[in-house]
Amino acid sequence: MSGRGRANENMDGNRMGHKLDSATSGWLDDKSASTSGDDVFSLASKTLEQMLTDLAQPLPEQRTVEQQSSIVRGITRFMSGQTQIKPEAGDRRFSDPQWTDNPFYNAYMQCYLAWAKGMNDMAGFIGLDDVSVKRARYFINNLTDALSPTNTMVGNPGAMRRFVETGGKSALDGLKNFLTDLTENRGMPSQVDKSKYKVGGNLAITPGIVVFRTDVIEVIQYKPRTPEVYAIPVLIASSMINKFYALDLAPGRSFVEYALDHGMQVFIISWRNPTAAHKDWSFDTYVDAILQACGVVREICGVDQLHLLAVCVGGLLTSALLGYLAAKDNRQIRSSTIFVTSLDNAVEDTKLSIFATEETVRMAKQATHVQGVLAGDDLANIFAWMRPNDLVWSYWINNYLMGNPPPAFDILYWNNDSTRLPAVLHGEMLDQGLNNAFAHPSAVKVFGVPIDLSKTTCDIYVLAGATDHICPWNNVYAGAHLFGGQVKFILVGSGHVQSFINPPGNPKAKFFVNSRLPTSPDEWLETAEQRRGSAWGDWIDWVQARSGKLKSADPVGSERHPPLCDAPGLYVFEP
Numbered sequence: 001m002s003g004r005g006r007a008n009e010n011m012d013g014n015r016m017g018h019k020l021d022s023a024t025s026g027w028l029d030d031k032s033a034s035t036s037g038d039d040v041f042s043l044a045s046k047t048l049e050q051m052l053t054d055l056a057q058p059l060p061e062q063r064t065v066e067q068q069s070s071i072v073r074g075i076t077r078f079m080s081g082q083t084q085i086k087p088e089a090g091d092r093r094f095s096d097p098q099w100t101d102n103p104f105y106n107a108y109m110q111c112y113l114a115w116a117k118g119m120n121d122m123a124g125f126i127g128l129d130d131v132s133v134k135r136a137r138y139f140i141n142n143l144t145d146a147l148s149p150t151n152t153m154v155g156n157p158g159a160m161r162r163f164v165e166t167g168g169k170s171a172l173d174g175l176k177n178f179l180t181d182l183t184e185n186r187g188m189p190s191q192v193d194k195s196k197y198k199v200g201g202n203l204a205i206t207p208g209i210v211v212f213r214t215d216v217i218e219v220i221q222y223k224p225r226t227p228e229v230y231a232i233p234v235l236i237a238s239s240m241i242n243k244f245y246a247l248d249l250a251p252g253r254s255f256v257e258y259a260l261d262h263g264m265q266v267f268i269i270s271w272r273n274p275t276a277a278h279k280d281w282s283f284d285t286y287v288d289a290i291l292q293a294c295g296v297v298r299e300i301c302g303v304d305q306l307h308l309l310a311v312c313v314g315g316l317l318t319s320a321l322l323g324y325l326a327a328k329d330n331r332q333i334r335s336s337t338i339f340v341t342s343l344d345n346a347v348e349d350t351k352l353s354i355f356a357t358e359e360t361v362r363m364a365k366q367a368t369h370v371q372g373v374l375a376g377d378d379l380a381n382i383f384a385w386m387r388p389n390d391l392v393w394s395y396w397i398n399n400y401l402m403g404n405p406p407p408a409f410d411i412l413y414w415n416n417d418s419t420r421l422p423a424v425l426h427g428e429m430l431d432q433g434l435n436n437a438f439a440h441p442s443a444v445k446v447f448g449v450p451i452d453l454s455k456t457t458c459d460i461y462v463l464a465g466a467t468d469h470i471c472p473w474n475n476v477y478a479g480a481h482l483f484g485g486q487v488k489f490i491l492v493g494s495g496h497v498q499s500f501i502n503p504p505g506n507p508k509a510k511f512f513v514n515s516r517l518p519t520s521p522d523e524w525l526e527t528a529e530q531r532r533g534s535a536w537g538d539w540i541d542w543v544q545a546r547s548g549k550l551k552s553a554d555p556v557g558s559e560r561h562p563p564l565c566d567a568p569g570l571y572v573f574e575p
Contacts, residue, residue, distance in 0.1 A: 282425055287324070343438040
C-alpha cells in the first residue's frame with residue numbers, strides 16, 4: 001500500500017478509543033531516564049518569563065475568584081461526603097489500601113487531588129494562548145507532583161509501615177542512599193543498581209566480531225546461530241543518544257539474538273561517544289557513516305541489497321539516507337524498519353515540543369556550541385521531567401522513604417549509560433524539529449541533495465508505542481505516510497522503550513496490525529486487529545519474506561574486512 005498520503009494535522013491525538021485501554025499494561029512503564037533538575041529549572045525560568053509577558057494585561061478579578069472558589073467547592077464536597085475523587089488511571093501513587101481504608105489518608109488524598117486538579121484547571125483561566133497554557137500546566141503539574149503527600153514520610157503509608165517494621169532502619173538506609181546520591185549522582189535518586197551489570201559480562205554478550213572501524217563507528221557482525229541463513233542481511237543503526245546494546249541485552253531478551261535464531265545475518269553500528277573534539281560532526285557525518293556501513297555489509301555478504309533497521313533518532317538518519325539514495329536512484333536498501341521515530345511532529349504536541357521556539361532553540365544551540373557536545377545526562381534529564389512521577393519521584397520514594405536499594409534492571413542500566421551529541425549535529429536536529437523538516441519535501445538535505453521521502457520505493461516497517469511520551473504514536477503514524485514504498489504500521493501497547501525491547505514470553509504484551517493505512521490514525525486503530533504476544537514475531541515474518549533464499553552460513557568477516565576484535569567492540573566502553 002502506498003504511503004504517500006498525509007495524516008490530518010488537526011486530528012485529536014488523544015482519541016485512541018477503548019481498544020488501547022487493555023493494551024497499555026506493558027512490562028515496563030518507561031522508567032528509563034536519569035534525572036537532574038538544573039536544566040529544567042533553567043528552562044522553567046525562561047518559560048515563566050515568557051508567561052509573565054503574556055500576563056501583562058490584568059486578569060478579571062471575577063475569573064480569579066471563580067477558580068479559587070472551584071477548588072474550595074471541590075474540597076468541601078468531599079468533606080461533606082458528597083463526592084469521592086479518584087486518582088487518574090495509571091496513577092500508582094495511591095495504590096496502597098490505606099488510601100481508601102484509613103479515613104486520615106483518604107481525606108489527605110482527596111484534598112490533594114482536588115487541589116491539584118484545581119491548579120491544573122487554573123492554567124486555562126489566566127488569559128494565555130493555547131501553547132502558553134500547555135507550558136503553564138507543565139510547570140504547575142510538576143509543582144503539584146512534587147508536593148504529593150506520597151513524597152513525604154508522614155504522607156506515605158507504605159513508608160510509615162516500613163519504618164515501624166524495621167524499627168527505623170529504613171529511614172537510616174534512606175538517608176545513606178540520599179547522601180550517596182548527593183555526592184555521586186548529581187543529587188538525584190539513582191534509578192538502577194549499576195553494580196549488577198557489566199557490558200560484555202552479562203549485557204551485550206551475543207558472540208560477534210568488529211569488522212570495520214572509523215573515527216565515528218564500529219560495525220559488529222554477529223556469528224550465525226543457524227546452519228543456514230537468509231541471503232539478505234540486516235544492518236541495525238542504533239540511536240546516537242544511547243549505546244547500541246539496547247537491542248542486545250541479556251540472553252533471552254536480545255533482539256539481535258532473536259533475529260539470529262531465525263536465520264538472519266545481523267550487523268549493528270556502535271557509535272563512538274563524541275567529545276568536544278568532535279563538535280563539528282554533522283548530520284551528514286552520521287549519514288555517511290551508515291552509508292559506509294552498508295557498503296561493508298554488502299561486501300561481506302556478497303549481495304547488492306540489505307535491510308536497514310533503526311531505532312528512535314537513528315530513524316532520522318536512515319530516513320534521510322533513504323531519501324538521498326532515492327534521489328540518486330540507488331536501490332541498495334531492500335527494506336527499512338523504523339522503531340519509535342517521529343518524522344512528522346505536527347499532529348500531537350509533546351511536553352518537549354511545546355518549548356521548541358526560535359528563542360529556546362537558539363539558546364540550546366549556543367550552550368552546546370560552547371560545550372562542544374550535548375551531554376547525555378542533560379538530554380535524559382529533559383525526558384525524566386516529562387514524566388516526573390514515574391521517572392523521578394518513584395525513585396525518591398523507593399530509595400529514600402522506603403530505604404530500598406535502587407532496582408536492578410538491564411534496561412535502566414542501558415539507559416543510564418549515557419552518550420553525547422556533537423554540537424553541530426545537535427543544532428541541525430533542533431532546526432529539523434523546530435521546522436518539522438522531514439514532513440516537507442526538500443527541507444532536509446543530505447550531502448547538499450534535497451530529499452523527498454515520497455520518492456522512496458523500498459518496503460517500510462514502522463513500529464510505534466501506544467503510550468510513548470517521547471514519540472507519540474500519532475506522530476509516528478503520520479510519518480509513515482511520508483514514504484513512497486509499501487508501508488506496514490504496527491502499534492505496540494507499550495511506551496517508548498518497551499515497545500521495541502519486548503521479547504516473547506510476556507503474557508501482557510499486545511500489538512495491533514492493519515493491512516490498510518488510512519489517513520486517520522483513529523480509523524486505522526478502529527479497524528486494526530489486536531494480537532497477543534511480542535511484535536518481534538510479526539517483524540521476523542515480514543523481513544524473512546523479503547530476504548531471499550536460505551544458504552549455508554559463512555564465517556564472519558571477509559578478506560577485505562577481517563576481524564578487528566570481539567564484540568561488543570571498543571567504542572561501547574568509552575565514557
